[in-house]
Amino acid sequence: MSPTHPRTAALSGILLSLLSLLNARAAEQAGADDKGQPKMDKTDVPAWKETVRDRLWLWGHPAGAHNRQYGLQQDSAITPAAAAQSLGIRNILMVRYGGVPAPPFGEYARAVAGLDHVVWSVEGAGGDDVDAALGLRKTLPNLRGLMMDDYFQRVRPAAAPLPGMWLAQNEVEFPVILTLRFAQTLAPNRMELTQSNWRTGDYLSKDFAIDLSPDGTAWQEVAHDTLPAKGGATVSLKLPGSAAKAMRVRILSTHDTKPALSCGLRRVRLWAGDREIPSAQIKAEASSEYPGHPAENVLSDAIPEHPFSLDALRRLRKRLDDAAPPLDLWVVLYTHEFDMPILKEHLDLCDVVTMWTWRASDLALLDKNMARFEETVGKKRKVLGLYMYDYGTGKPMPVDLIRQQCETGLRWLREKRIEGMIFLASCIADLPLEAVEWSRRWIAKVGDEPL
Numbered sequence: 001m002s003p004t005h006p007r008t009a010a011l012s013g014i015l016l017s018l019l020s021l022l023n024a025r026a027a028e029q030a031g032a033d034d035k036g037q038p039k040m041d042k043t044d045v046p047a048w049k050e051t052v053r054d055r056l057w058l059w060g061h062p063a064g065a066h067n068r069q070y071g072l073q074q075d076s077a078i079t080p081a082a083a084a085q086s087l088g089i090r091n092i093l094m095v096r097y098g099g100v101p102a103p104p105f106g107e108y109a110r111a112v113a114g115l116d117h118v119v120w121s122v123e124g125a126g127g128d129d130v131d132a133a134l135g136l137r138k139t140l141p142n143l144r145g146l147m148m149d150d151y152f153q154r155v156r157p158a159a160a161p162l163p164g165m166w167l168a169q170n171e172v173e174f175p176v177i178l179t180l181r182f183a184q185t186l187a188p189n190r191m192e193l194t195q196s197n198w199r200t201g202d203y204l205s206k207d208f209a210i211d212l213s214p215d216g217t218a219w220q221e222v223a224h225d226t227l228p229a230k231g232g233a234t235v236s237l238k239l240p241g242s243a244a245k246a247m248r249v250r251i252l253s254t255h256d257t258k259p260a261l262s263c264g265l266r267r268v269r270l271w272a273g274d275r276e277i278p279s280a281q282i283k284a285e286a287s288s289e290y291p292g293h294p295a296e297n298v299l300s301d302a303i304p305e306h307p308f309s310l311d312a313l314r315r316l317r318k319r320l321d322d323a324a325p326p327l328d329l330w331v332v333l334y335t336h337e338f339d340m341p342i343l344k345e346h347l348d349l350c351d352v353v354t355m356w357t358w359r360a361s362d363l364a365l366l367d368k369n370m371a372r373f374e375e376t377v378g379k380k381r382k383v384l385g386l387y388m389y390d391y392g393t394g395k396p397m398p399v400d401l402i403r404q405q406c407e408t409g410l411r412w413l414r415e416k417r418i419e420g421m422i423f424l425a426s427c428i429a430d431l432p433l434e435a436v437e438w439s440r441r442w443i444a445k446v447g448d449e450p451l
Contacts, residue, residue, distance in 0.1 A: 053447035055413055057119075057383070058089040059424035060112070065097040066427050069171055071394030076427050081111045083426035088443045093147050093330070093422065095121040096129070098169040099291045103132030109139045119330055121147040122316075123291040124154065124307030130316060134323065145328030145352065146320065152337045153200070155308040155346065164297035165196050167203045167264035168251070168288035176263055177287040178249040178295055180270075181216060184281065188212075189241035190271040193249070196264030197231035203264040203290075204229055204255035210237065211248040219248060229255035232266060241272075262290070268298040310345060317349045332385070334358050335369045338376050353377045354422060356385035359392035363401050366408055374417070383420040384409045388435045389428055397435035406442050413451060 060080030067075045084092050092115050094108060101108045105120070112118050118140050120133045130146075137143050168176045191210070196203045210223040223237050247270075251263045268284075270277040279299035286295035292307050320327045328351040335357050337343070347353060355373045357363050373382065386405040390397045409421040423439055 050451055051447065052410065052413065052449050052451060053088065053090060053443070054116070055420045055451065056089045056443065056447070057091045057093055057117075057420055057422040058084045058087060058426055059385070059422050060084070060092045060094045060426040061097045062100045062108070063427060065100070066425065070389070070391045072389070072428070072431070074431055076430050078426065078430040079111060080108075080426040081115070083429035084112070084115060086429050087423065087440050088447055089423065090115050091117040091420075092426075093119045093121065095147060095149050096123065096291070097427075099289065103129050105132055105136060106139060109136050113140055113142065116142060117144045118142050119145045119147050119328070121149050124148060124151065124309075124312065129291070130319075134319065134327075137323070143327065145330050146316075147330040147332070148350075149332050151308060151331050152333065152340055152343070152346070155342060163197075163266065163301060163303050165198070165203075165264055165266045165293060166284070166286060166295045166297045167196060167198065167260075167290040167293035168262045168286065169290050170260040170262050172262045172288045174252055174254070174263075176251040178251070178265065178268070178298065179285050180247045180249070180268065181283045181285070182245055182247075182277075182281060183283075185214075185243050185245055186270075186277060186281070187241045187243050187272050188239050188247065188270045188277065189273065190236065190238055191247075192234055192236050192267070192269040193227060193265060194267035195227045195231060195233040195235075196266050198264065201231065202256045202258065202260045203262050204231070205251045205263040205265060206255045207252040209250045209252060210239070211250065212239070212242060212244040213246045213248070214243055216245040227255075264290075264293070265298050267301065310342075313346060313349050328352055328381075330354060330383075332356060333373070333377070335362060335365070335373070338369075338372050343376060347377055347380060350380065352381045352383055354383045354385050357387070360387070360390040360395075360397055360401050361393075363404060366404065370412070370417070382418045383422060384412065384418050385422045385424060386439075387424050388439055389425075389433060396433055399434050399438050402435040402438055403442075406439065410446060 058080070060083070063077055063079045064075060066072055078086065080092060080094060084090065092112050094112060120136060120143065122130050122133050133146055166178065193208070195205060205227050206229070207226050208224070209221050211219040211221050213219045222240055225235055225237060227233060227235055249265070249268065254261060254263050256262060270282070282299055284295040284299055289295060317329060320329055329349065330352040331347070331350045331354070333353050333355055335355065355370070357366065357369065362369075384405075386402070386409065388397055388402060409418065412418045413421065429436060
C-alpha cells in the first residue's frame with residue numbers, strides 16, 4: 001500500500017476531529033457518555049437485573065436461630081453472609097428471630113454490606129426497631145426496603161383493640177422469670193395474676209411459683225399455683241406480708257400444645273394491706289420477651305398503640321416514601337391467609353408481597369394458590385417464598401417438592417408473574433439436608449441464565 005500524502009492526512013485528521021466533536025455533542029444531547037453509551041444517573045440503579053441469580057434472595061436469620069427447633073436434630077453455625085456465599089445468592093432479607101439481633105443492628109448490617117441488595121425486617125409497622133432499621137441506610141447503601149414478617153398473623157383489627165401483655169419468646173426454655181423490683185421496701189400480702197389473652201390462644205402460662213426477696217438478691221418461695229388454660233383468666237394468691245425489695249414470678253410450664261410453646265401474662269396486681277400498690281412503685285423485667293410485648297405491660301391496663309395496626313402501617317408508609325431514596329415495603333402472606341377480610345387495606349400500603357406455603361403437603365396446590373395470590377394482591381410486585389425445610393410439620397423437605405418449587409418459580413419468573421424467589425433459611429444452609437444441597441446445585445446450574 002502506497003503512503004498517504006501529508007496534505008491528505010492533515011485534511012483527514014481535521015475531518016475526523018470535527019466528526020468526533022459533532023458525535024460527542026449529539027451524544028450529550030441524547031443523554032449518552034463520550035463513548036456513545038447511554039448515561040445513567042448514579043441514583044437510577046435498576047431495581048432488577050437480568051439473570052436468574054439476580055432475582056434470587058436468601059431469607060437470613062442469625063446463626064443458630066432454628067437450632068433444636070422444628071424437629072431439627074443438628075445445630076447450625078453458619079452466618080447469613082456465609083450462607084449467601086455458600087448458596088450462590090447475592091440478595092438477602094435480614095429477618096430478626098426471637099428479638100435477635102436487637103437494635104442497633106450495625107454488626108449484622110456490616111456483614112451483609114457487600115451483597116447486591118438488602119431488605120431488613122421490622123416487627124410490624126410501628127415497633128421500636130423501625131428507627132434502627134431506617135438508620136441503616138448509612139451502613140447499607142444497598143438497603144432496598146423493609147420486610148414485615150408474619151404480619152397478618154399479628155395484625156390488630158381497629159375495632160377490636162386488646163390491652164398490652166407480656167409474652168415470652170416462642171419455644172422458650174422454662175422456667176421463665178418475671179421479676180418485679182420495688183422502689184422501696186414493701187410488704188405485699190395479696191396478688192392477682194391475669195392469664196395472657198393472645199388471639200391465637202397460645203402463650204398460656206400454666207404452673208408458676210412466687211418468690212420474695214428482702215434484698216433483691218436472695219429469694220424464698222412463698223406460693224405455688226396453676227393458671228387456668230383460658231385467656232384472661234385470673235388467679236388470686238395470699239402472700240405472707242413480709243418485707244421485700246423484689247418479687248419473682250417463675251413460670252414453670254405452659255398450656256400450649258403447639259407453637260408458640262411459650263407463656264405470658266396480661267396483668268399483675270399487688271396489695272399491701274387493703275391498699276393496691278401503685279404500678280409507679282414497681283419495675284418489671286423478664287428473662288424472655290417477645291418483641292413488642294415487654295414485661296412492663298403487666299403493670300398497666302392501658303391499651304398501647306399496636307405495631308400491627310393500619311394506623312401504624314400508614315405512618316410507616318409515609319416514612320418510607322419520604323426516605324431518600326424511597327424504600328420498598330415488603331410483607332409476608334401465607335396461602336392460608338388469603339381469606340382474611342382485612343387484607344386489602346393493608347396490602348394497598350405495601351410494595352412487594354411474598355407468597356409462602358407453610359406446609360409442604362399444600363404444595364400440591366401451588367399453581368392454584370398462585371392464581372388466588374394474583375387475584376388477591378392485584379398489581380403488587382410478587383415474590384415466591386421457598387422453604388428448604390418443612391417447618392409446618394417439622395420434617396425435611398422432600399427433594400421432589402423443592403424441585404417443584406424451584407422449577408415452578410423459574411417458570412413464573414420467565415413469564416413475569418413474579419419478580420423474585422426467596423430461599424428460607426440461612427440458618428440451615430450448613431446442615432446435611434437433601435433439599436438444601438439440591439437447591440445449592442440448582443442455583444449453580446441456572447443462576448447465570450438470562451431472563
